[in-house]
Amino acid sequence: xxxxxxxxxxxxxxxxxxxxxxxxxxxxxxxxxxxxxxxxxxxxxxxxxxxxxxxxxxxxxxxxxxxxxxxxxxxxxxxxxxxxxxxxxxxxxxxxxxxxxxxxxxxxxxxxxxxxxxxxxxxxxxxxxxxxxxxxxxxxxxxxxxxxxxxxxxxxxxxxxxxxxxxxxxxxxxxxxxxxxxxxxxxxxxxxxxxxxxxxxxxxxxxxxxxxxxxxxx
Amino acid sequence: xxxxxxxxxxxxxxxxxxxxxxxxxxxxxxxxxxxxxxxxxxxxxxxxxxxxxxxxxxxxxxxxxxxxxxxxxxxxxxxxxxxxxxxxxxxxxxxxxxxxxxxxxxxxxxxxxxxxxxxxxxxxxxxxxxxxxxxxxxxxxxxxxxxxxxxxxxxxxxxxxxxxxxxxxxxxxxxxxxxxxxxxxxxxxxxxxxxxxxxxxxxxxxxxxxxxxxxxxx
DNA sequence: TAGCACTTTCGTACAAAGTACGTTACCTTG
DNA sequence: CAAGGTAACGTACTTTGTACGAAAGTGCTA
Numbered sequence: 001x002x003x004x005x006x007x008x009x010x011x012x013x014x015x016x017x018x019x020x021x022x023x024x025x026x027x028x029x030x031x032x033x034x035x036x037x038x039x040x041x042x043x044x045x046x047x048x049x050x051x052x053x054x055x056x057x058x059x060x061x062x063x064x065x066x067x068x069x070x071x072x073x074x075x076x077x078x079x080x081x082x083x084x085x086x087x088x089x090x091x092x093x094x095x096x097x098x099x100x101x102x103x104x105x106x107x108x109x110x111x112x113x114x115x116x117x118x119x120x121x122x123x124x125x126x127x128x129x130x131x132x133x134x135x136x137x138x139x140x141x142x143x144x145x146x147x148x149x150x151x152x153x154x155x156x157x158x159x160x161x162x163x164x165x166x167x168x169x170x171x172x173x174x175x176x177x178x179x180x181x182x183x184x185x186x187x188x189x190x191x192x193x194x195x196x197x198x199x200x201x202x203x204x205x206x207x208x209x210x211x212x213x214x215x216x217x218x
Numbered sequence: 219x220x221x222x223x224x225x226x227x228x229x230x231x232x233x234x235x236x237x238x239x240x241x242x243x244x245x246x247x248x249x250x251x252x253x254x255x256x257x258x259x260x261x262x263x264x265x266x267x268x269x270x271x272x273x274x275x276x277x278x279x280x281x282x283x284x285x286x287x288x289x290x291x292x293x294x295x296x297x298x299x300x301x302x303x304x305x306x307x308x309x310x311x312x313x314x315x316x317x318x319x320x321x322x323x324x325x326x327x328x329x330x331x332x333x334x335x336x337x338x339x340x341x342x343x344x345x346x347x348x349x350x351x352x353x354x355x356x357x358x359x360x361x362x363x364x365x366x367x368x369x370x371x372x373x374x375x376x377x378x379x380x381x382x383x384x385x386x387x388x389x390x391x392x393x394x395x396x397x398x399x400x401x402x403x404x405x406x407x408x409x410x411x412x413x414x415x416x417x418x419x420x421x422x423x424x425x426x427x428x429x430x431x432x433x434x435x436x
Numbered sequence: 437t438a439g440c441a442c443t444t445t446c447g448t449a450c451a452a453a454g455t456a457c458g459t460t461a462c463c464t465t466g
Numbered sequence: 467c468a469a470g471g472t473a474a475c476g477t478a479c480t481t482t483g484t485a486c487g488a489a490a491g492t493g494c495t496a
Contacts, residue, residue: 102320122400141423148366182340205359
């Protein structure tokens with residue numbers, strides 16, 4: 001039971017999903033094929049089918065793996081600190097698994113980690129004193145912002161400060177300069193200046209949202 | 219030049235993209251294959267390659283088609299009304315083309331409609347009196363919320379009021395009832411009651427965001 | 437009208453991918 | 467060691483994207 005005759009450890013649903021995440025991280029979701037996955041596992045394509053039902057199940061599974069990596073907020077702590085920590089964690093996790101964002105849209109059968117995650121957020125809001133109705137409001141608002149920000153970040157062709165300028169310029173060059181004056185203004189006068197990092201925008205929006213929600217509590 | 223001998227109108231990049239959107243709308247992005255697209259167009263698979271470079275170009279193209287359907291805000295009107303109208307339009311468009319949300323994350327070469335759209339939003343914020351820095355903040359915030367909300371809406375396995383209960387119950391039944399107490403509470407005591415419509419949450423969050431941004435203007 | 441160049445459509449064919457089906461190797465238990 | 471379940475795999479078929487080159491259609495000129 002411990003180890004088969006050949007040196008490789010035995011396959012399992014968990015090892016399959018972990019390897020799938022690694023393949024997707026390395027080459028994007030398009031690089032995740034049954035064959036590339038089998039290769040990563042040191043096995044043959046058909047071997048993975050013993051542990052997962054098919055590719056759809058793998059996609060459902062790795063989305064849940066991603067959710068399992070996000071820090072859960074604690075209902076016992078200060079709700080603003082907890083939710084901020086959870087949001088930062090979610091953003092960081094989604095930055096490491098960009099492919100996951102696009103996947104969240106087609107997956108309609110949440111896994112256990114996903115459900116536990118949602119449950120923890122709801123618990124924190126309820127413990128903070130929000131009514132059921134306000135909890136629904138706040139929950140939709142915070143999550144929309146968090147995932148939407150990650151979605152935008154993933155769509156950007158650059159990553160981090162000082163990488164904006166060259167990319168932005170090459171895009172703008174493709175069009176007549178005068179066609180998008182405000183885009184041009186923001187790009188040349190702001191985005192391209194002094195190490196602008198789109199990622200820093202996250203805190204501004206989150207604070208604004210939490211402040212406004214906080215005001216509705218009193 | 220007007221019409222070929224056979225009754226079918228001639229192909230064009232525009233007709234190809236329009237048909238691609240229709241196929242994706244009808245069967246999801248997975249149903250969009252070169253062959254299904256050709257069928258929709260009444261042509262043969264290889265014919266579409268004369269008008270578009272390949273499938274990647276089609277995906278880029280239909281994302282831009284989707285953006286072109288979103289109402290542009292006018293920099294001349296009241297900025298809050300304009301941005302609200304634009305956000306509502308974006309949400310509605312993304313509801314009709316759920317597949318587009320997942321596509322926005324892998325597409326890093328924006329088309330003309332996408333750029334014009336962004337330009338119009340920036341113009342509206344600038345005209346409202348926001349500084350470059352605040353415009354960047356507001357822009358990231360509003361768009362993150364809008365697309366994030368659409369992303370969440372697309373991930374929901376139900377659509378509209380009075381369809382929540384049965385689905386939610388079938389999901390919850392798969393797990394021990396006590397495992398997710400707050401999820402259970404929200405589901406049974408709130409979501410399942412009296413025609414709750416997740417879509418109505420959109421206005422709450424958007425108003426909260428616009429109010430807070432407005433306060434920073436004075 | 438006949439010929440010609442350009443535009444558009446299509447037929448064939450191959451590589452990559454998902455997976456159904458049945459087989460082989462292995463491991464545990466009696 | 468025998469038996470039966472567990473795990474891994476080999477083969478082969480279907481679907482998809484698309485390279486390559488030929489065929490059909492279209493408009494222009496002589």
